[in-house]
Amino acid sequence: MSRQTQAIIDADALVHNFTLLSGMASGGNTMAVIKADAYGHGAVAVARILKPYCQGFAVAITEEAITLREAGIEGPIVILEGPHQQAELELASDMHFIPVVHQHQQLAWLNACAQAKRPKVWFKIDSGMHRLGFSLQEIGPVVKQYTTLFREKPVLITHLACADETDNHFTAQQIHDFENVIRETQCAASIANSPAVVGWPQSHGDWNRVGIAMYGAQPLSKKNTPLLQPVMTLQASIIAIRHLKQGDTVGYGQQWKAKRPSVIATVGIGYADGYPRHCPNGTPVYINGYQGKLAGRVSMDMISVDITDIPLPAIGDTVELWGKHLLVDDVARCAGTISYELLARISPRVPRLVRWQS
Numbered sequence: 001m002s003r004q005t006q007a008i009i010d011a012d013a014l015v016h017n018f019t020l021l022s023g024m025a026s027g028g029n030t031m032a033v034i035k036a037d038a039y040g041h042g043a044v045a046v047a048r049i050l051k052p053y054c055q056g057f058a059v060a061i062t063e064e065a066i067t068l069r070e071a072g073i074e075g076p077i078v079i080l081e082g083p084h085q086q087a088e089l090e091l092a093s094d095m096h097f098i099p100v101v102h103q104h105q106q107l108a109w110l111n112a113c114a115q116a117k118r119p120k121v122w123f124k125i126d127s128g129m130h131r132l133g134f135s136l137q138e139i140g141p142v143v144k145q146y147t148t149l150f151r152e153k154p155v156l157i158t159h160l161a162c163a164d165e166t167d168n169h170f171t172a173q174q175i176h177d178f179e180n181v182i183r184e185t186q187c188a189a190s191i192a193n194s195p196a197v198v199g200w201p202q203s204h205g206d207w208n209r210v211g212i213a214m215y216g217a218q219p220l221s222k223k224n225t226p227l228l229q230p231v232m233t234l235q236a237s238i239i240a241i242r243h244l245k246q247g248d249t250v251g252y253g254q255q256w257k258a259k260r261p262s263v264i265a266t267v268g269i270g271y272a273d274g275y276p277r278h279c280p281n282g283t284p285v286y287i288n289g290y291q292g293k294l295a296g297r298v299s300m301d302m303i304s305v306d307i308t309d310i311p312l313p314a315i316g317d318t319v320e321l322w323g324k325h326l327l328v329d330d331v332a333r334c335a336g337t338i339s340y341e342l343l344a345r346i347s348p349r350v351p352r353l354v355r356w357q358s
């Protein structure tokens with residue numbers, strides 16, 4: 001392999017985070033949300049690591065579920081966006097997926113399936129996010145119809161808009177309204193995502209759905225969850241070092257100008273690998289125990305780092321973009337985004353290497 005640009009996936013950290021989170025919501029089952037290639041970590045690898053610890057997986061779309069089954073992953077796989085056409089329901093029946101049905105067109109497709117080709121589904125309720133789901137008023141008859149067809153109750157699911165804020169009244173209202181529906185329908189409940197598992201114990205249900213915190217990023221916006229361990233370490237290596245004089249500029253558009261004689265390391269990672277192009281000058285990177293600072297625009301395959309204030313590294317030395325020494329949440333803050341986006345956008349060009357500490 002030529003360049004040293006890699007995402008190291010710490011399998012022990014993943015297991016540690018998952019068991020920590022499932023322990024916080026131990027009254028119900030915990031499913032691992034591994035959509036978008038497990039938030040960039042590699043869905044098949046993550047599923048294989050977590051299989052002994054979790055009761056099911058959730059993905060966004062049918063193609064992601066097929067990838068898991070074809071890799072030999074057994075057990076419940078919930079498809080959060082549900083079917084986009086009727087054929088997906090028939091496939092879900094064949095492959096034992098659980099699509100989430102959230103609107104009437106999907107319900108009509110479900111009813112039109114031959115009995116032998118009709119999959120079990122979960123139903124989504126719109127408790128205030130106003131993205132997907134049946135309204136609080138219309139879910140009763142939907143559940144009744146399903147219960148007649150399948151002779152069992154479906155699981156009802158909802159999604160919280162602001163669970164990352166632990167003092168948010170809207171979240172309390174969403175949980176309250178959803179609980180009323182659960183009481184009336186006597187169905188099993190699934191509400192909690194990572195922030196709700198950590199910050200809203202009253203949301204814990206029969207099925208909890210953890211994503212971001214399982215990967216070691218912080219789920220709450222204002223409070224730290226200290227025991228989480230970063231799972232992905234994104235690293236690359238120094239491919240060139242140059243000494244600049246005061247006034248020299250770096251990169252496209254000359255966006256960084258040396259205020260003093262400066263040392264610049266060129267590192268083999270760029271926006272084509274998923275390192276965000278909009279990271280500003282000064283965004284930290286970690287080199288040999290010190291912090292360098294991004295200098296100039298991110299290129300497609302390279303970044304430049306001001307290493308004037310740190311001991312001179314060698315060509316080939318490892319640079320951590322985020323991971324064990326530099327939290328992805330901190331880099332996301334610099335880039336004006338969230339950890340979810342940074343992790344999920346790591347491109348297929350970057351090899352994912354799974355490592356066990358033990």
Ligand SMILES: Cc1ncc(COP(=O)(O)O)c(C=O)c1O
Binds near residue numbers: 033159195213
């Ligand atoms: C419906 C649903 N449930 C659960 C999750 C997991 O959320 P988190 O990554 O915040 O744990 C997501 C993620 O976007 C989702 O869309």
